[in-house]
Amino acid sequence: MSAVAHALLNTPTPSALLSPHALGQLRLRNRLAVAPMTRVTATPEGLPTGTMARYYEGFAKGGFGLLISEGLYTDTAFAQGYLNQPGLAEDGQASAWAPITAAAQANGARIVAQLMHAGALSQGNRFRAHAVAPSAIQPKGQQMAFYYGQGAYELPRQITEEEIEDVIVGFAKSARRAVTLAGFDAIEIHGANGYLLDQFLTSTTNQRTDRWGGGVSERMRLLVAVIQRVKQAVAGRAPVGIRISQGKVNDFHAKWSGGESDAEVVFAALADAGVDYLHITEFQAWQPAFEYNSATLAELARRYAPAVPLIVNGGLHDIGRASAMLDWGVDLVAMGRGALANPDMPRLLQRGMSLREFDTAILGPIADIKQSELALRSHPNGV
Numbered sequence: 001m002s003a004v005a006h007a008l009l010n011t012p013t014p015s016a017l018l019s020p021h022a023l024g025q026l027r028l029r030n031r032l033a034v035a036p037m038t039r040v041t042a043t044p045e046g047l048p049t050g051t052m053a054r055y056y057e058g059f060a061k062g063g064f065g066l067l068i069s070e071g072l073y074t075d076t077a078f079a080q081g082y083l084n085q086p087g088l089a090e091d092g093q094a095s096a097w098a099p100i101t102a103a104a105q106a107n108g109a110r111i112v113a114q115l116m117h118a119g120a121l122s123q124g125n126r127f128r129a130h131a132v133a134p135s136a137i138q139p140k141g142q143q144m145a146f147y148y149g150q151g152a153y154e155l156p157r158q159i160t161e162e163e164i165e166d167v168i169v170g171f172a173k174s175a176r177r178a179v180t181l182a183g184f185d186a187i188e189i190h191g192a193n194g195y196l197l198d199q200f201l202t203s204t205t206n207q208r209t210d211r212w213g214g215g216v217s218e219r220m221r222l223l224v225a226v227i228q229r230v231k232q233a234v235a236g237r238a239p240v241g242i243r244i245s246q247g248k249v250n251d252f253h254a255k256w257s258g259g260e261s262d263a264e265v266v267f268a269a270l271a272d273a274g275v276d277y278l279h280i281t282e283f284q285a286w287q288p289a290f291e292y293n294s295a296t297l298a299e300l301a302r303r304y305a306p307a308v309p310l311i312v313n314g315g316l317h318d319i320g321r322a323s324a325m326l327d328w329g330v331d332l333v334a335m336g337r338g339a340l341a342n343p344d345m346p347r348l349l350q351r352g353m354s355l356r357e358f359d360t361a362i363l364g365p366i367a368d369i370k371q372s373e374l375a376l377r378s379h380p381n382g383v
């Protein structure tokens, strides 16, 4: 039986979720985080809007300890994935986040900037007409309609050695802007969900024969290089974490081809690179990561990167499941859809009130922030 399954047998209480905790140097009022969620509500130029400010402030007022921003694009070349996605690629974009981070902090939360390069999955980029990827392989699946996409993904061009260096510089400069201009408390590198860094990690999308491709250690090189340069860029002023998954937005059930031995290489390399936390996300985080092996991906992260703090995400709005994660040693639980339905989740749990069900209408037909969501943030039953 896995450690999670064992913990589930004990009666769960939300009290552990609501107790203060430190994620490395970040002191948090509780162990509930808002997962990163792209909401395509920025201006076409990638500046955050007043609607976004109210959206993030609502999670802070609702009691969440940590807010992870939606994926912010990192350069003015190939990083942008979606129209109306916010960026950190320019100083003006970063400065425009300062009031949002200040409001989150004033309301007792800490806020993380998630840095994202879309790679082959870019379906809306005002700077470039075509996407780049580790290899010229057409992504599986269809573009996301709720992010203004239509039809199949385009065939990307293979990224050059010089452009890989530009990617690394983009992450590093964005991280610096996030800390110096925007006022974020931490940096999260988006290494998950099928975007550029995950495309490098994944054997089916990375078929390079140079130093950036090959076995899993070689496919990890770009992730390690980005972590190292981002850490140099922020120079100890903020923790630097990374988000990792097997599943992808265009391939939910993808699995690492080498099973647990890939997990060992991946998590040990991330720990060696000096990452300050790991954010593990799976569609159902409590399920075994691989067939014939009862361990979840989070448990494998703990096994092979034992000293690195851990955030776990994926279907954990069931509070029993979330509490079970903490019981076996996870540091924080991140909520996506559960937080959209319950921006005041920590307050509701504190008062013993039941949580609202997630309504998919929030994300349709376009996944932008709806007025009804903002109304939820001032509802008498809410914050």
Ligand SMILES: Cc1cc2nc3c(=O)[nH]c(=O)nc-3n(C[C@H](O)[C@H](O)[C@H](O)COP(=O)(O)O)c2cc1C
Pocket: 035, 036, 037, 038, 039, 069, 070, 071, 114, 190, 192, 193, 243, 281, 313, 314, 315, 316, 317, 334, 335, 336, 337, 338, 363, 367
């Ligand atoms: C509308 C929406 C947008 C998302 N955007 C991002 C994103 O920008 N970055 C990211 O790492 N994950 C993103 N995700 C994935 C979530 O962070 C989370 O992993 C997913 O919703 C599963 O968690 P849940 O079961 O708690 O909802 C997004 C999810 C949703 C529903």
